[in-house]
Amino acid sequence: MKERLHTADHILSTILEEKYNTKSTGMTSDENMVSVNLETETDLRAIKDQLEKEVNDIIRKELDVKMYSLSRDEAKKIVDMRFIPDSIKAITIYEIVNFNKIACAGPHVKNTKEIGKFKIIEIKKKGRMRYSLKFTIE
Numbered sequence: 001m002k003e004r005l006h007t008a009d010h011i012l013s014t015i016l017e018e019k020y021n022t023k024s025t026g027m028t029s030d031e032n033m034v035s036v037n038l039e040t041e042t043d044l045r046a047i048k049d050q051l052e053k054e055v056n057d058i059i060r061k062e063l064d065v066k067m068y069s070l071s072r073d074e075a076k077k078i079v080d081m082r083f084i085p086d087s088i089k090a091i092t093i094y095e096i097v098n099f100n101k102i103a104c105a106g107p108h109v110k111n112t113k114e115i116g117k118f119k120i121i122e123i124k125k126k127g128r129m130r131y132s133l134k135f136t137i138e
Contacts, residue, residue, distance in 0.1 A: 010096065022044070063096050064097045079101050
C-alpha cells in the first residue's frame with residue numbers, strides 16, 4: 001500500500017504544482033493514508049472532485065515508473081531538490097514516464113495501474129494560503 005500511496009502523492013503534487021500553482025510544504029503518511037500540507041491561492045476545497053478526477057485519469061493511463069540515480073549536480077537540473085539534504089550526493093529519481101520526474105527515496109509502484117483508485121478524504125483550510133489534504137487509495 002505504501003508504494004501505491006507514495007506514487008499517487010507524486011501524481012497529485014505534480015498536478016497541483018503545474019496546474020494550480022500549489023506548493024507542497026510537507027507530507028506524512030501511515031499505511032492507509034497520506035496527509036499533505038500545501039500553500040496556494042486556489043481554494044482546494046472547491047476543486048476536490050476535479051483533483052480526484054485528474055489524478056485518477058493519470059493513474060488509468062498505465063504509465064511505467066522508472067527509478068535511476070544521478071549525481072546531485074545532474075539531478076538539480078531536472079528535479080526540485082528543496083527537500084533533499086545537502087549531504088546526499090547520489091540522488092534517486094523516480095520518473096513516471098511521460099508525466100514527471102521527482103527526487104525521492106520512498107517506495108513506488110512499477111506502473112500507475114498498480115495504484116488503484118485515488119480518493120480525497122478531506123481538505124482543511126489552515127490559514128490564508130495554507131491547506132491540509134488527506135487522501136487514500138481504494
